[in-house]
Amino acid sequence: EAKARNSGAPKTRNENMYRREQPLTLVAGGAGFIGSHLCAELLGRGKHVLCLDNLQTARPSNLRLLEDHPNFEFIEADIVNPLPSAVTSRTARIERVYNLACAASPPQYQADPEHTMLTCVVGTDNLLRLSEAAGARFLLTSTSEVYGDPEMHPQREDYRGFVNCTGPRACYDEGKRAAEAIAFDFARMRRAEVRVARIFNTYGPHMHPDDGRVVSNLICQALSGLPVTIYGDGSQTRSFCYVSDMVDGLIRLMESDISGLEPINLGNPEERTVRELLDAILTILDRPVAIEHRPLPTDDPRRRRPDIGRAQALLGWQPRTPLVEGLNLTCAWFAEEIGVQETITIL
Ligand code: UDP
Numbered sequence: 001e002a003k004a005r006n007s008g009a010p011k012t013r014n015e016n017m018y019r020r021e022q023p024l025t026l027v028a029g030g031a032g033f034i035g036s037h038l039c040a041e042l043l044g045r046g047k048h049v050l051c052l053d054n055l056q057t058a059r060p061s062n063l064r065l066l067e068d069h070p071n072f073e074f075i076e077a078d079i080v081n082p083l084p085s086a087v088t089s090r091t092a093r094i095e096r097v098y099n100l101a102c103a104a105s106p107p108q109y110q111a112d113p114e115h116t117m118l119t120c121v122v123g124t125d126n127l128l129r130l131s132e133a134a135g136a137r138f139l140l141t142s143t144s145e146v147y148g149d150p151e152m153h154p155q156r157e158d159y160r161g162f163v164n165c166t167g168p169r170a171c172y173d174e175g176k177r178a179a180e181a182i183a184f185d186f187a188r189m190r191r192a193e194v195r196v197a198r199i200f201n202t203y204g205p206h207m208h209p210d211d212g213r214v215v216s217n218l219i220c221q222a223l224s225g226l227p228v229t230i231y232g233d234g235s236q237t238r239s240f241c242y243v244s245d246m247v248d249g250l251i252r253l254m255e256s257d258i259s260g261l262e263p264i265n266l267g268n269p270e271e272r273t274v275r276e277l278l279d280a281i282l283t284i285l286d287r288p289v290a291i292e293h294r295p296l297p298t299d300d301p302r303r304r305r306p307d308i309g310r311a312q313a314l315l316g317w318q319p320r321t322p323l324v325e326g327l328n329l330t331c332a333w334f335a336e337e338i339g340v341q342e343t344i345t346i347l
Contacts, residue, residue, distance in 0.1 A: 022048045022071075024093045026136075028079050028127055029101030031058035033207050034141070034199070036066065037247045038098060043069050045251075050094070052087065054078035056115075057103045062206050079123030080115065083130055094134040096254060099127050100141045102176075106169065106297065107212035113171035120175030125182055131192040139195040139254045140183045142263060144304055145173045146198060154271075154305040157198065157263050167299040180263060187261055195253050200267025200306045204243030204326060205333035214274060215240065218281050219331055221289070223340045228289050232296030234275035239305045241268035242326035245319040252315040267306035268319040280323060284331050 025042055029035040030051030036058075039049050048071045051063075055076060066072045077084045079101050087094075102119045103109040109116040124140060131138035147155045148163030163173045180196055187194035203215040211217075221228045249266040258264075272280070282289065311317045334340075 021093065023095040024048050024050050024090060025096040025098070026050045026052060026087065026094050026127075026130075027098045027100065028052045028123070029058075029099065029141075031055060031060070031063045031074070032100060033062075033104075033204075033211075034202060034243060034246060034250075035098075035100040036062035036206050037204070037243050038100065038250060039066050039072065041244075041247050041251065043071055047071065049073070050075065050087065050090075052077050052079065052083075053101065057105075057108050057208060057211075059206065059208055078119075079126050080118045081126075083126055087130065091130060091134045094130065094136045097127050097131045097134070097136050097138045098141070098250070098254065099124055099139065102141075102172070104143070104172070105208075105211045105213045106172075109172040110168055113168075116171040117175040117178075120172070120179040121182065124179040128183060128186045128192055128194075132186065137193040137195065137254065138183065138186070139197065139250065140179055141250070142176045142180050142196050142198045143172070144198055144200040144265070144267065144306065145169065146177050146180065147301075147304075148173060149299060149301040150303065153303050154269065154307040155265065156307040157265055157310055164299050168297075169299045184261060195256070195258075196263040197250055197253050198263050198265045198267075198306075199246065200241060200265065200304065201238045202241045202243055202246045202267070204330050205337075206243070207330075207334075209334065209338055214238070214277065215281075215327075215330065216334070218278055219285075219327075219334045220338055222281060222285050222287065223331070223335055223338060227292040228278060229292050229294050230274060230278065231294050231300065232274075233293070234278065235273050236296070236300065237271045237273050237303045237305065238277070239268045239271045240277065240323060240326070241266070241319050242321035242329075245321050249311060249315065249317045252317050253311075256315055258314050262310070264311050264314065265306040265308055266311055266317070267308065268323075269306055269308055270323065271303070271305040272323070280327055281331065284324070284328055
């Protein structure tokens with residue numbers, strides 16, 4: 001089945017890139033939510049970007065914003081399969097490899113859990129081998145999910161986590177833990193220079209409206225006049241980072257000369273309950289909504305908040321966008337995206 005996902009010749013565009021011998025930055029998962037913002041930022045910094053995506057959870061319109069750029073090339077491919085020749089034929093030119101390829105929302109990564117696990121493990125291994133052959137630096141986007149339902153709060157990188165390896169989140173949690181293990185083995189064996197970011201909840205434009213995550217669900221439901229879905233009593237917490245801050249952190253980490261053997265938390269240390277998030281959204285959208293309570297999903301972490309001391313000290317990084325400002329931008333974008341007439345004042 002994995003093969004069928006990647007059937008046919010890879011589709012490439014902007015083939016004039018072949019002729020210029022510029023160094024390439026490969027972004028796997030570059031058509032997704034964070035990946036598309038990362039590609040745009042790299043292009044803005046003059047990089048030549050090779051974007052690989054299987055379009056499993058990506059929004060095609062994310063790509064339309066990028067594909068006319070002369071330094072951007074899109075290749076439809078699934079990293080669980082051997083990398084296409086459009087990539088391997090240019091191995092020597094690849095200087096950076098970002099791996100953002102994986103469904104990251106619980107309903108989406110649980111829809112095909114075997115594929116999620118293989119994307120994390122086999123996909124990461126394929127990109128690490130490419131990085132080794134290219135002499136490229138490799139960045140893995142890992143996740144706060146490696147901490148599971150944490151007993152240490154806030155979560156520091158040296159906390160080893162409390163993860164259920166038999167639960168419905170295991171395909172992602174354990175997949176990313178294995179991806180980290182293999183990435184650090186490549187680093188230890190000096191097969192590739194490695195960076196590992198543990199990304200905490202991130203939100204912003206280009207999220208998929210049907211992504212199933214709390215920010216997109218609550219905003220889209222409120223905009224559409226539907227009841228908003230709160231799982232459990234809404235007292236569980238998350239810490240929400242605006243996407244442009246996240247992209248800045250990822251690039252800083254990639255370009256930093258820190259040792260390849262420590263993961264770095266990237267996220268916003270401001271912790272909110274799901275109810276507080278809803279209140280902030282409703283203040284912006286200014287409308288009454290009905291609340292539909294649903295059971296808390298299995299293994300849903302009670303609390304989550306990053307300790308970003310390491311990112312602050314080593315990268316000089318911390319999020320800059322206040323929640324209300326980021327939510328304003330996100331609400332305005334979703335209103336346009338799902339076609340709701342809405343006047344939202346951008347702060
Ligand atoms: N959640 C919710 N309503 C929704 C979607 C999610 O109350 O419509 C809750 C979910 O149970 C979790 C939190 O919001 O406690 C964040 O969920 P999300 O899926 O966004 O991210 P993750 O659980 O991976 O952090």
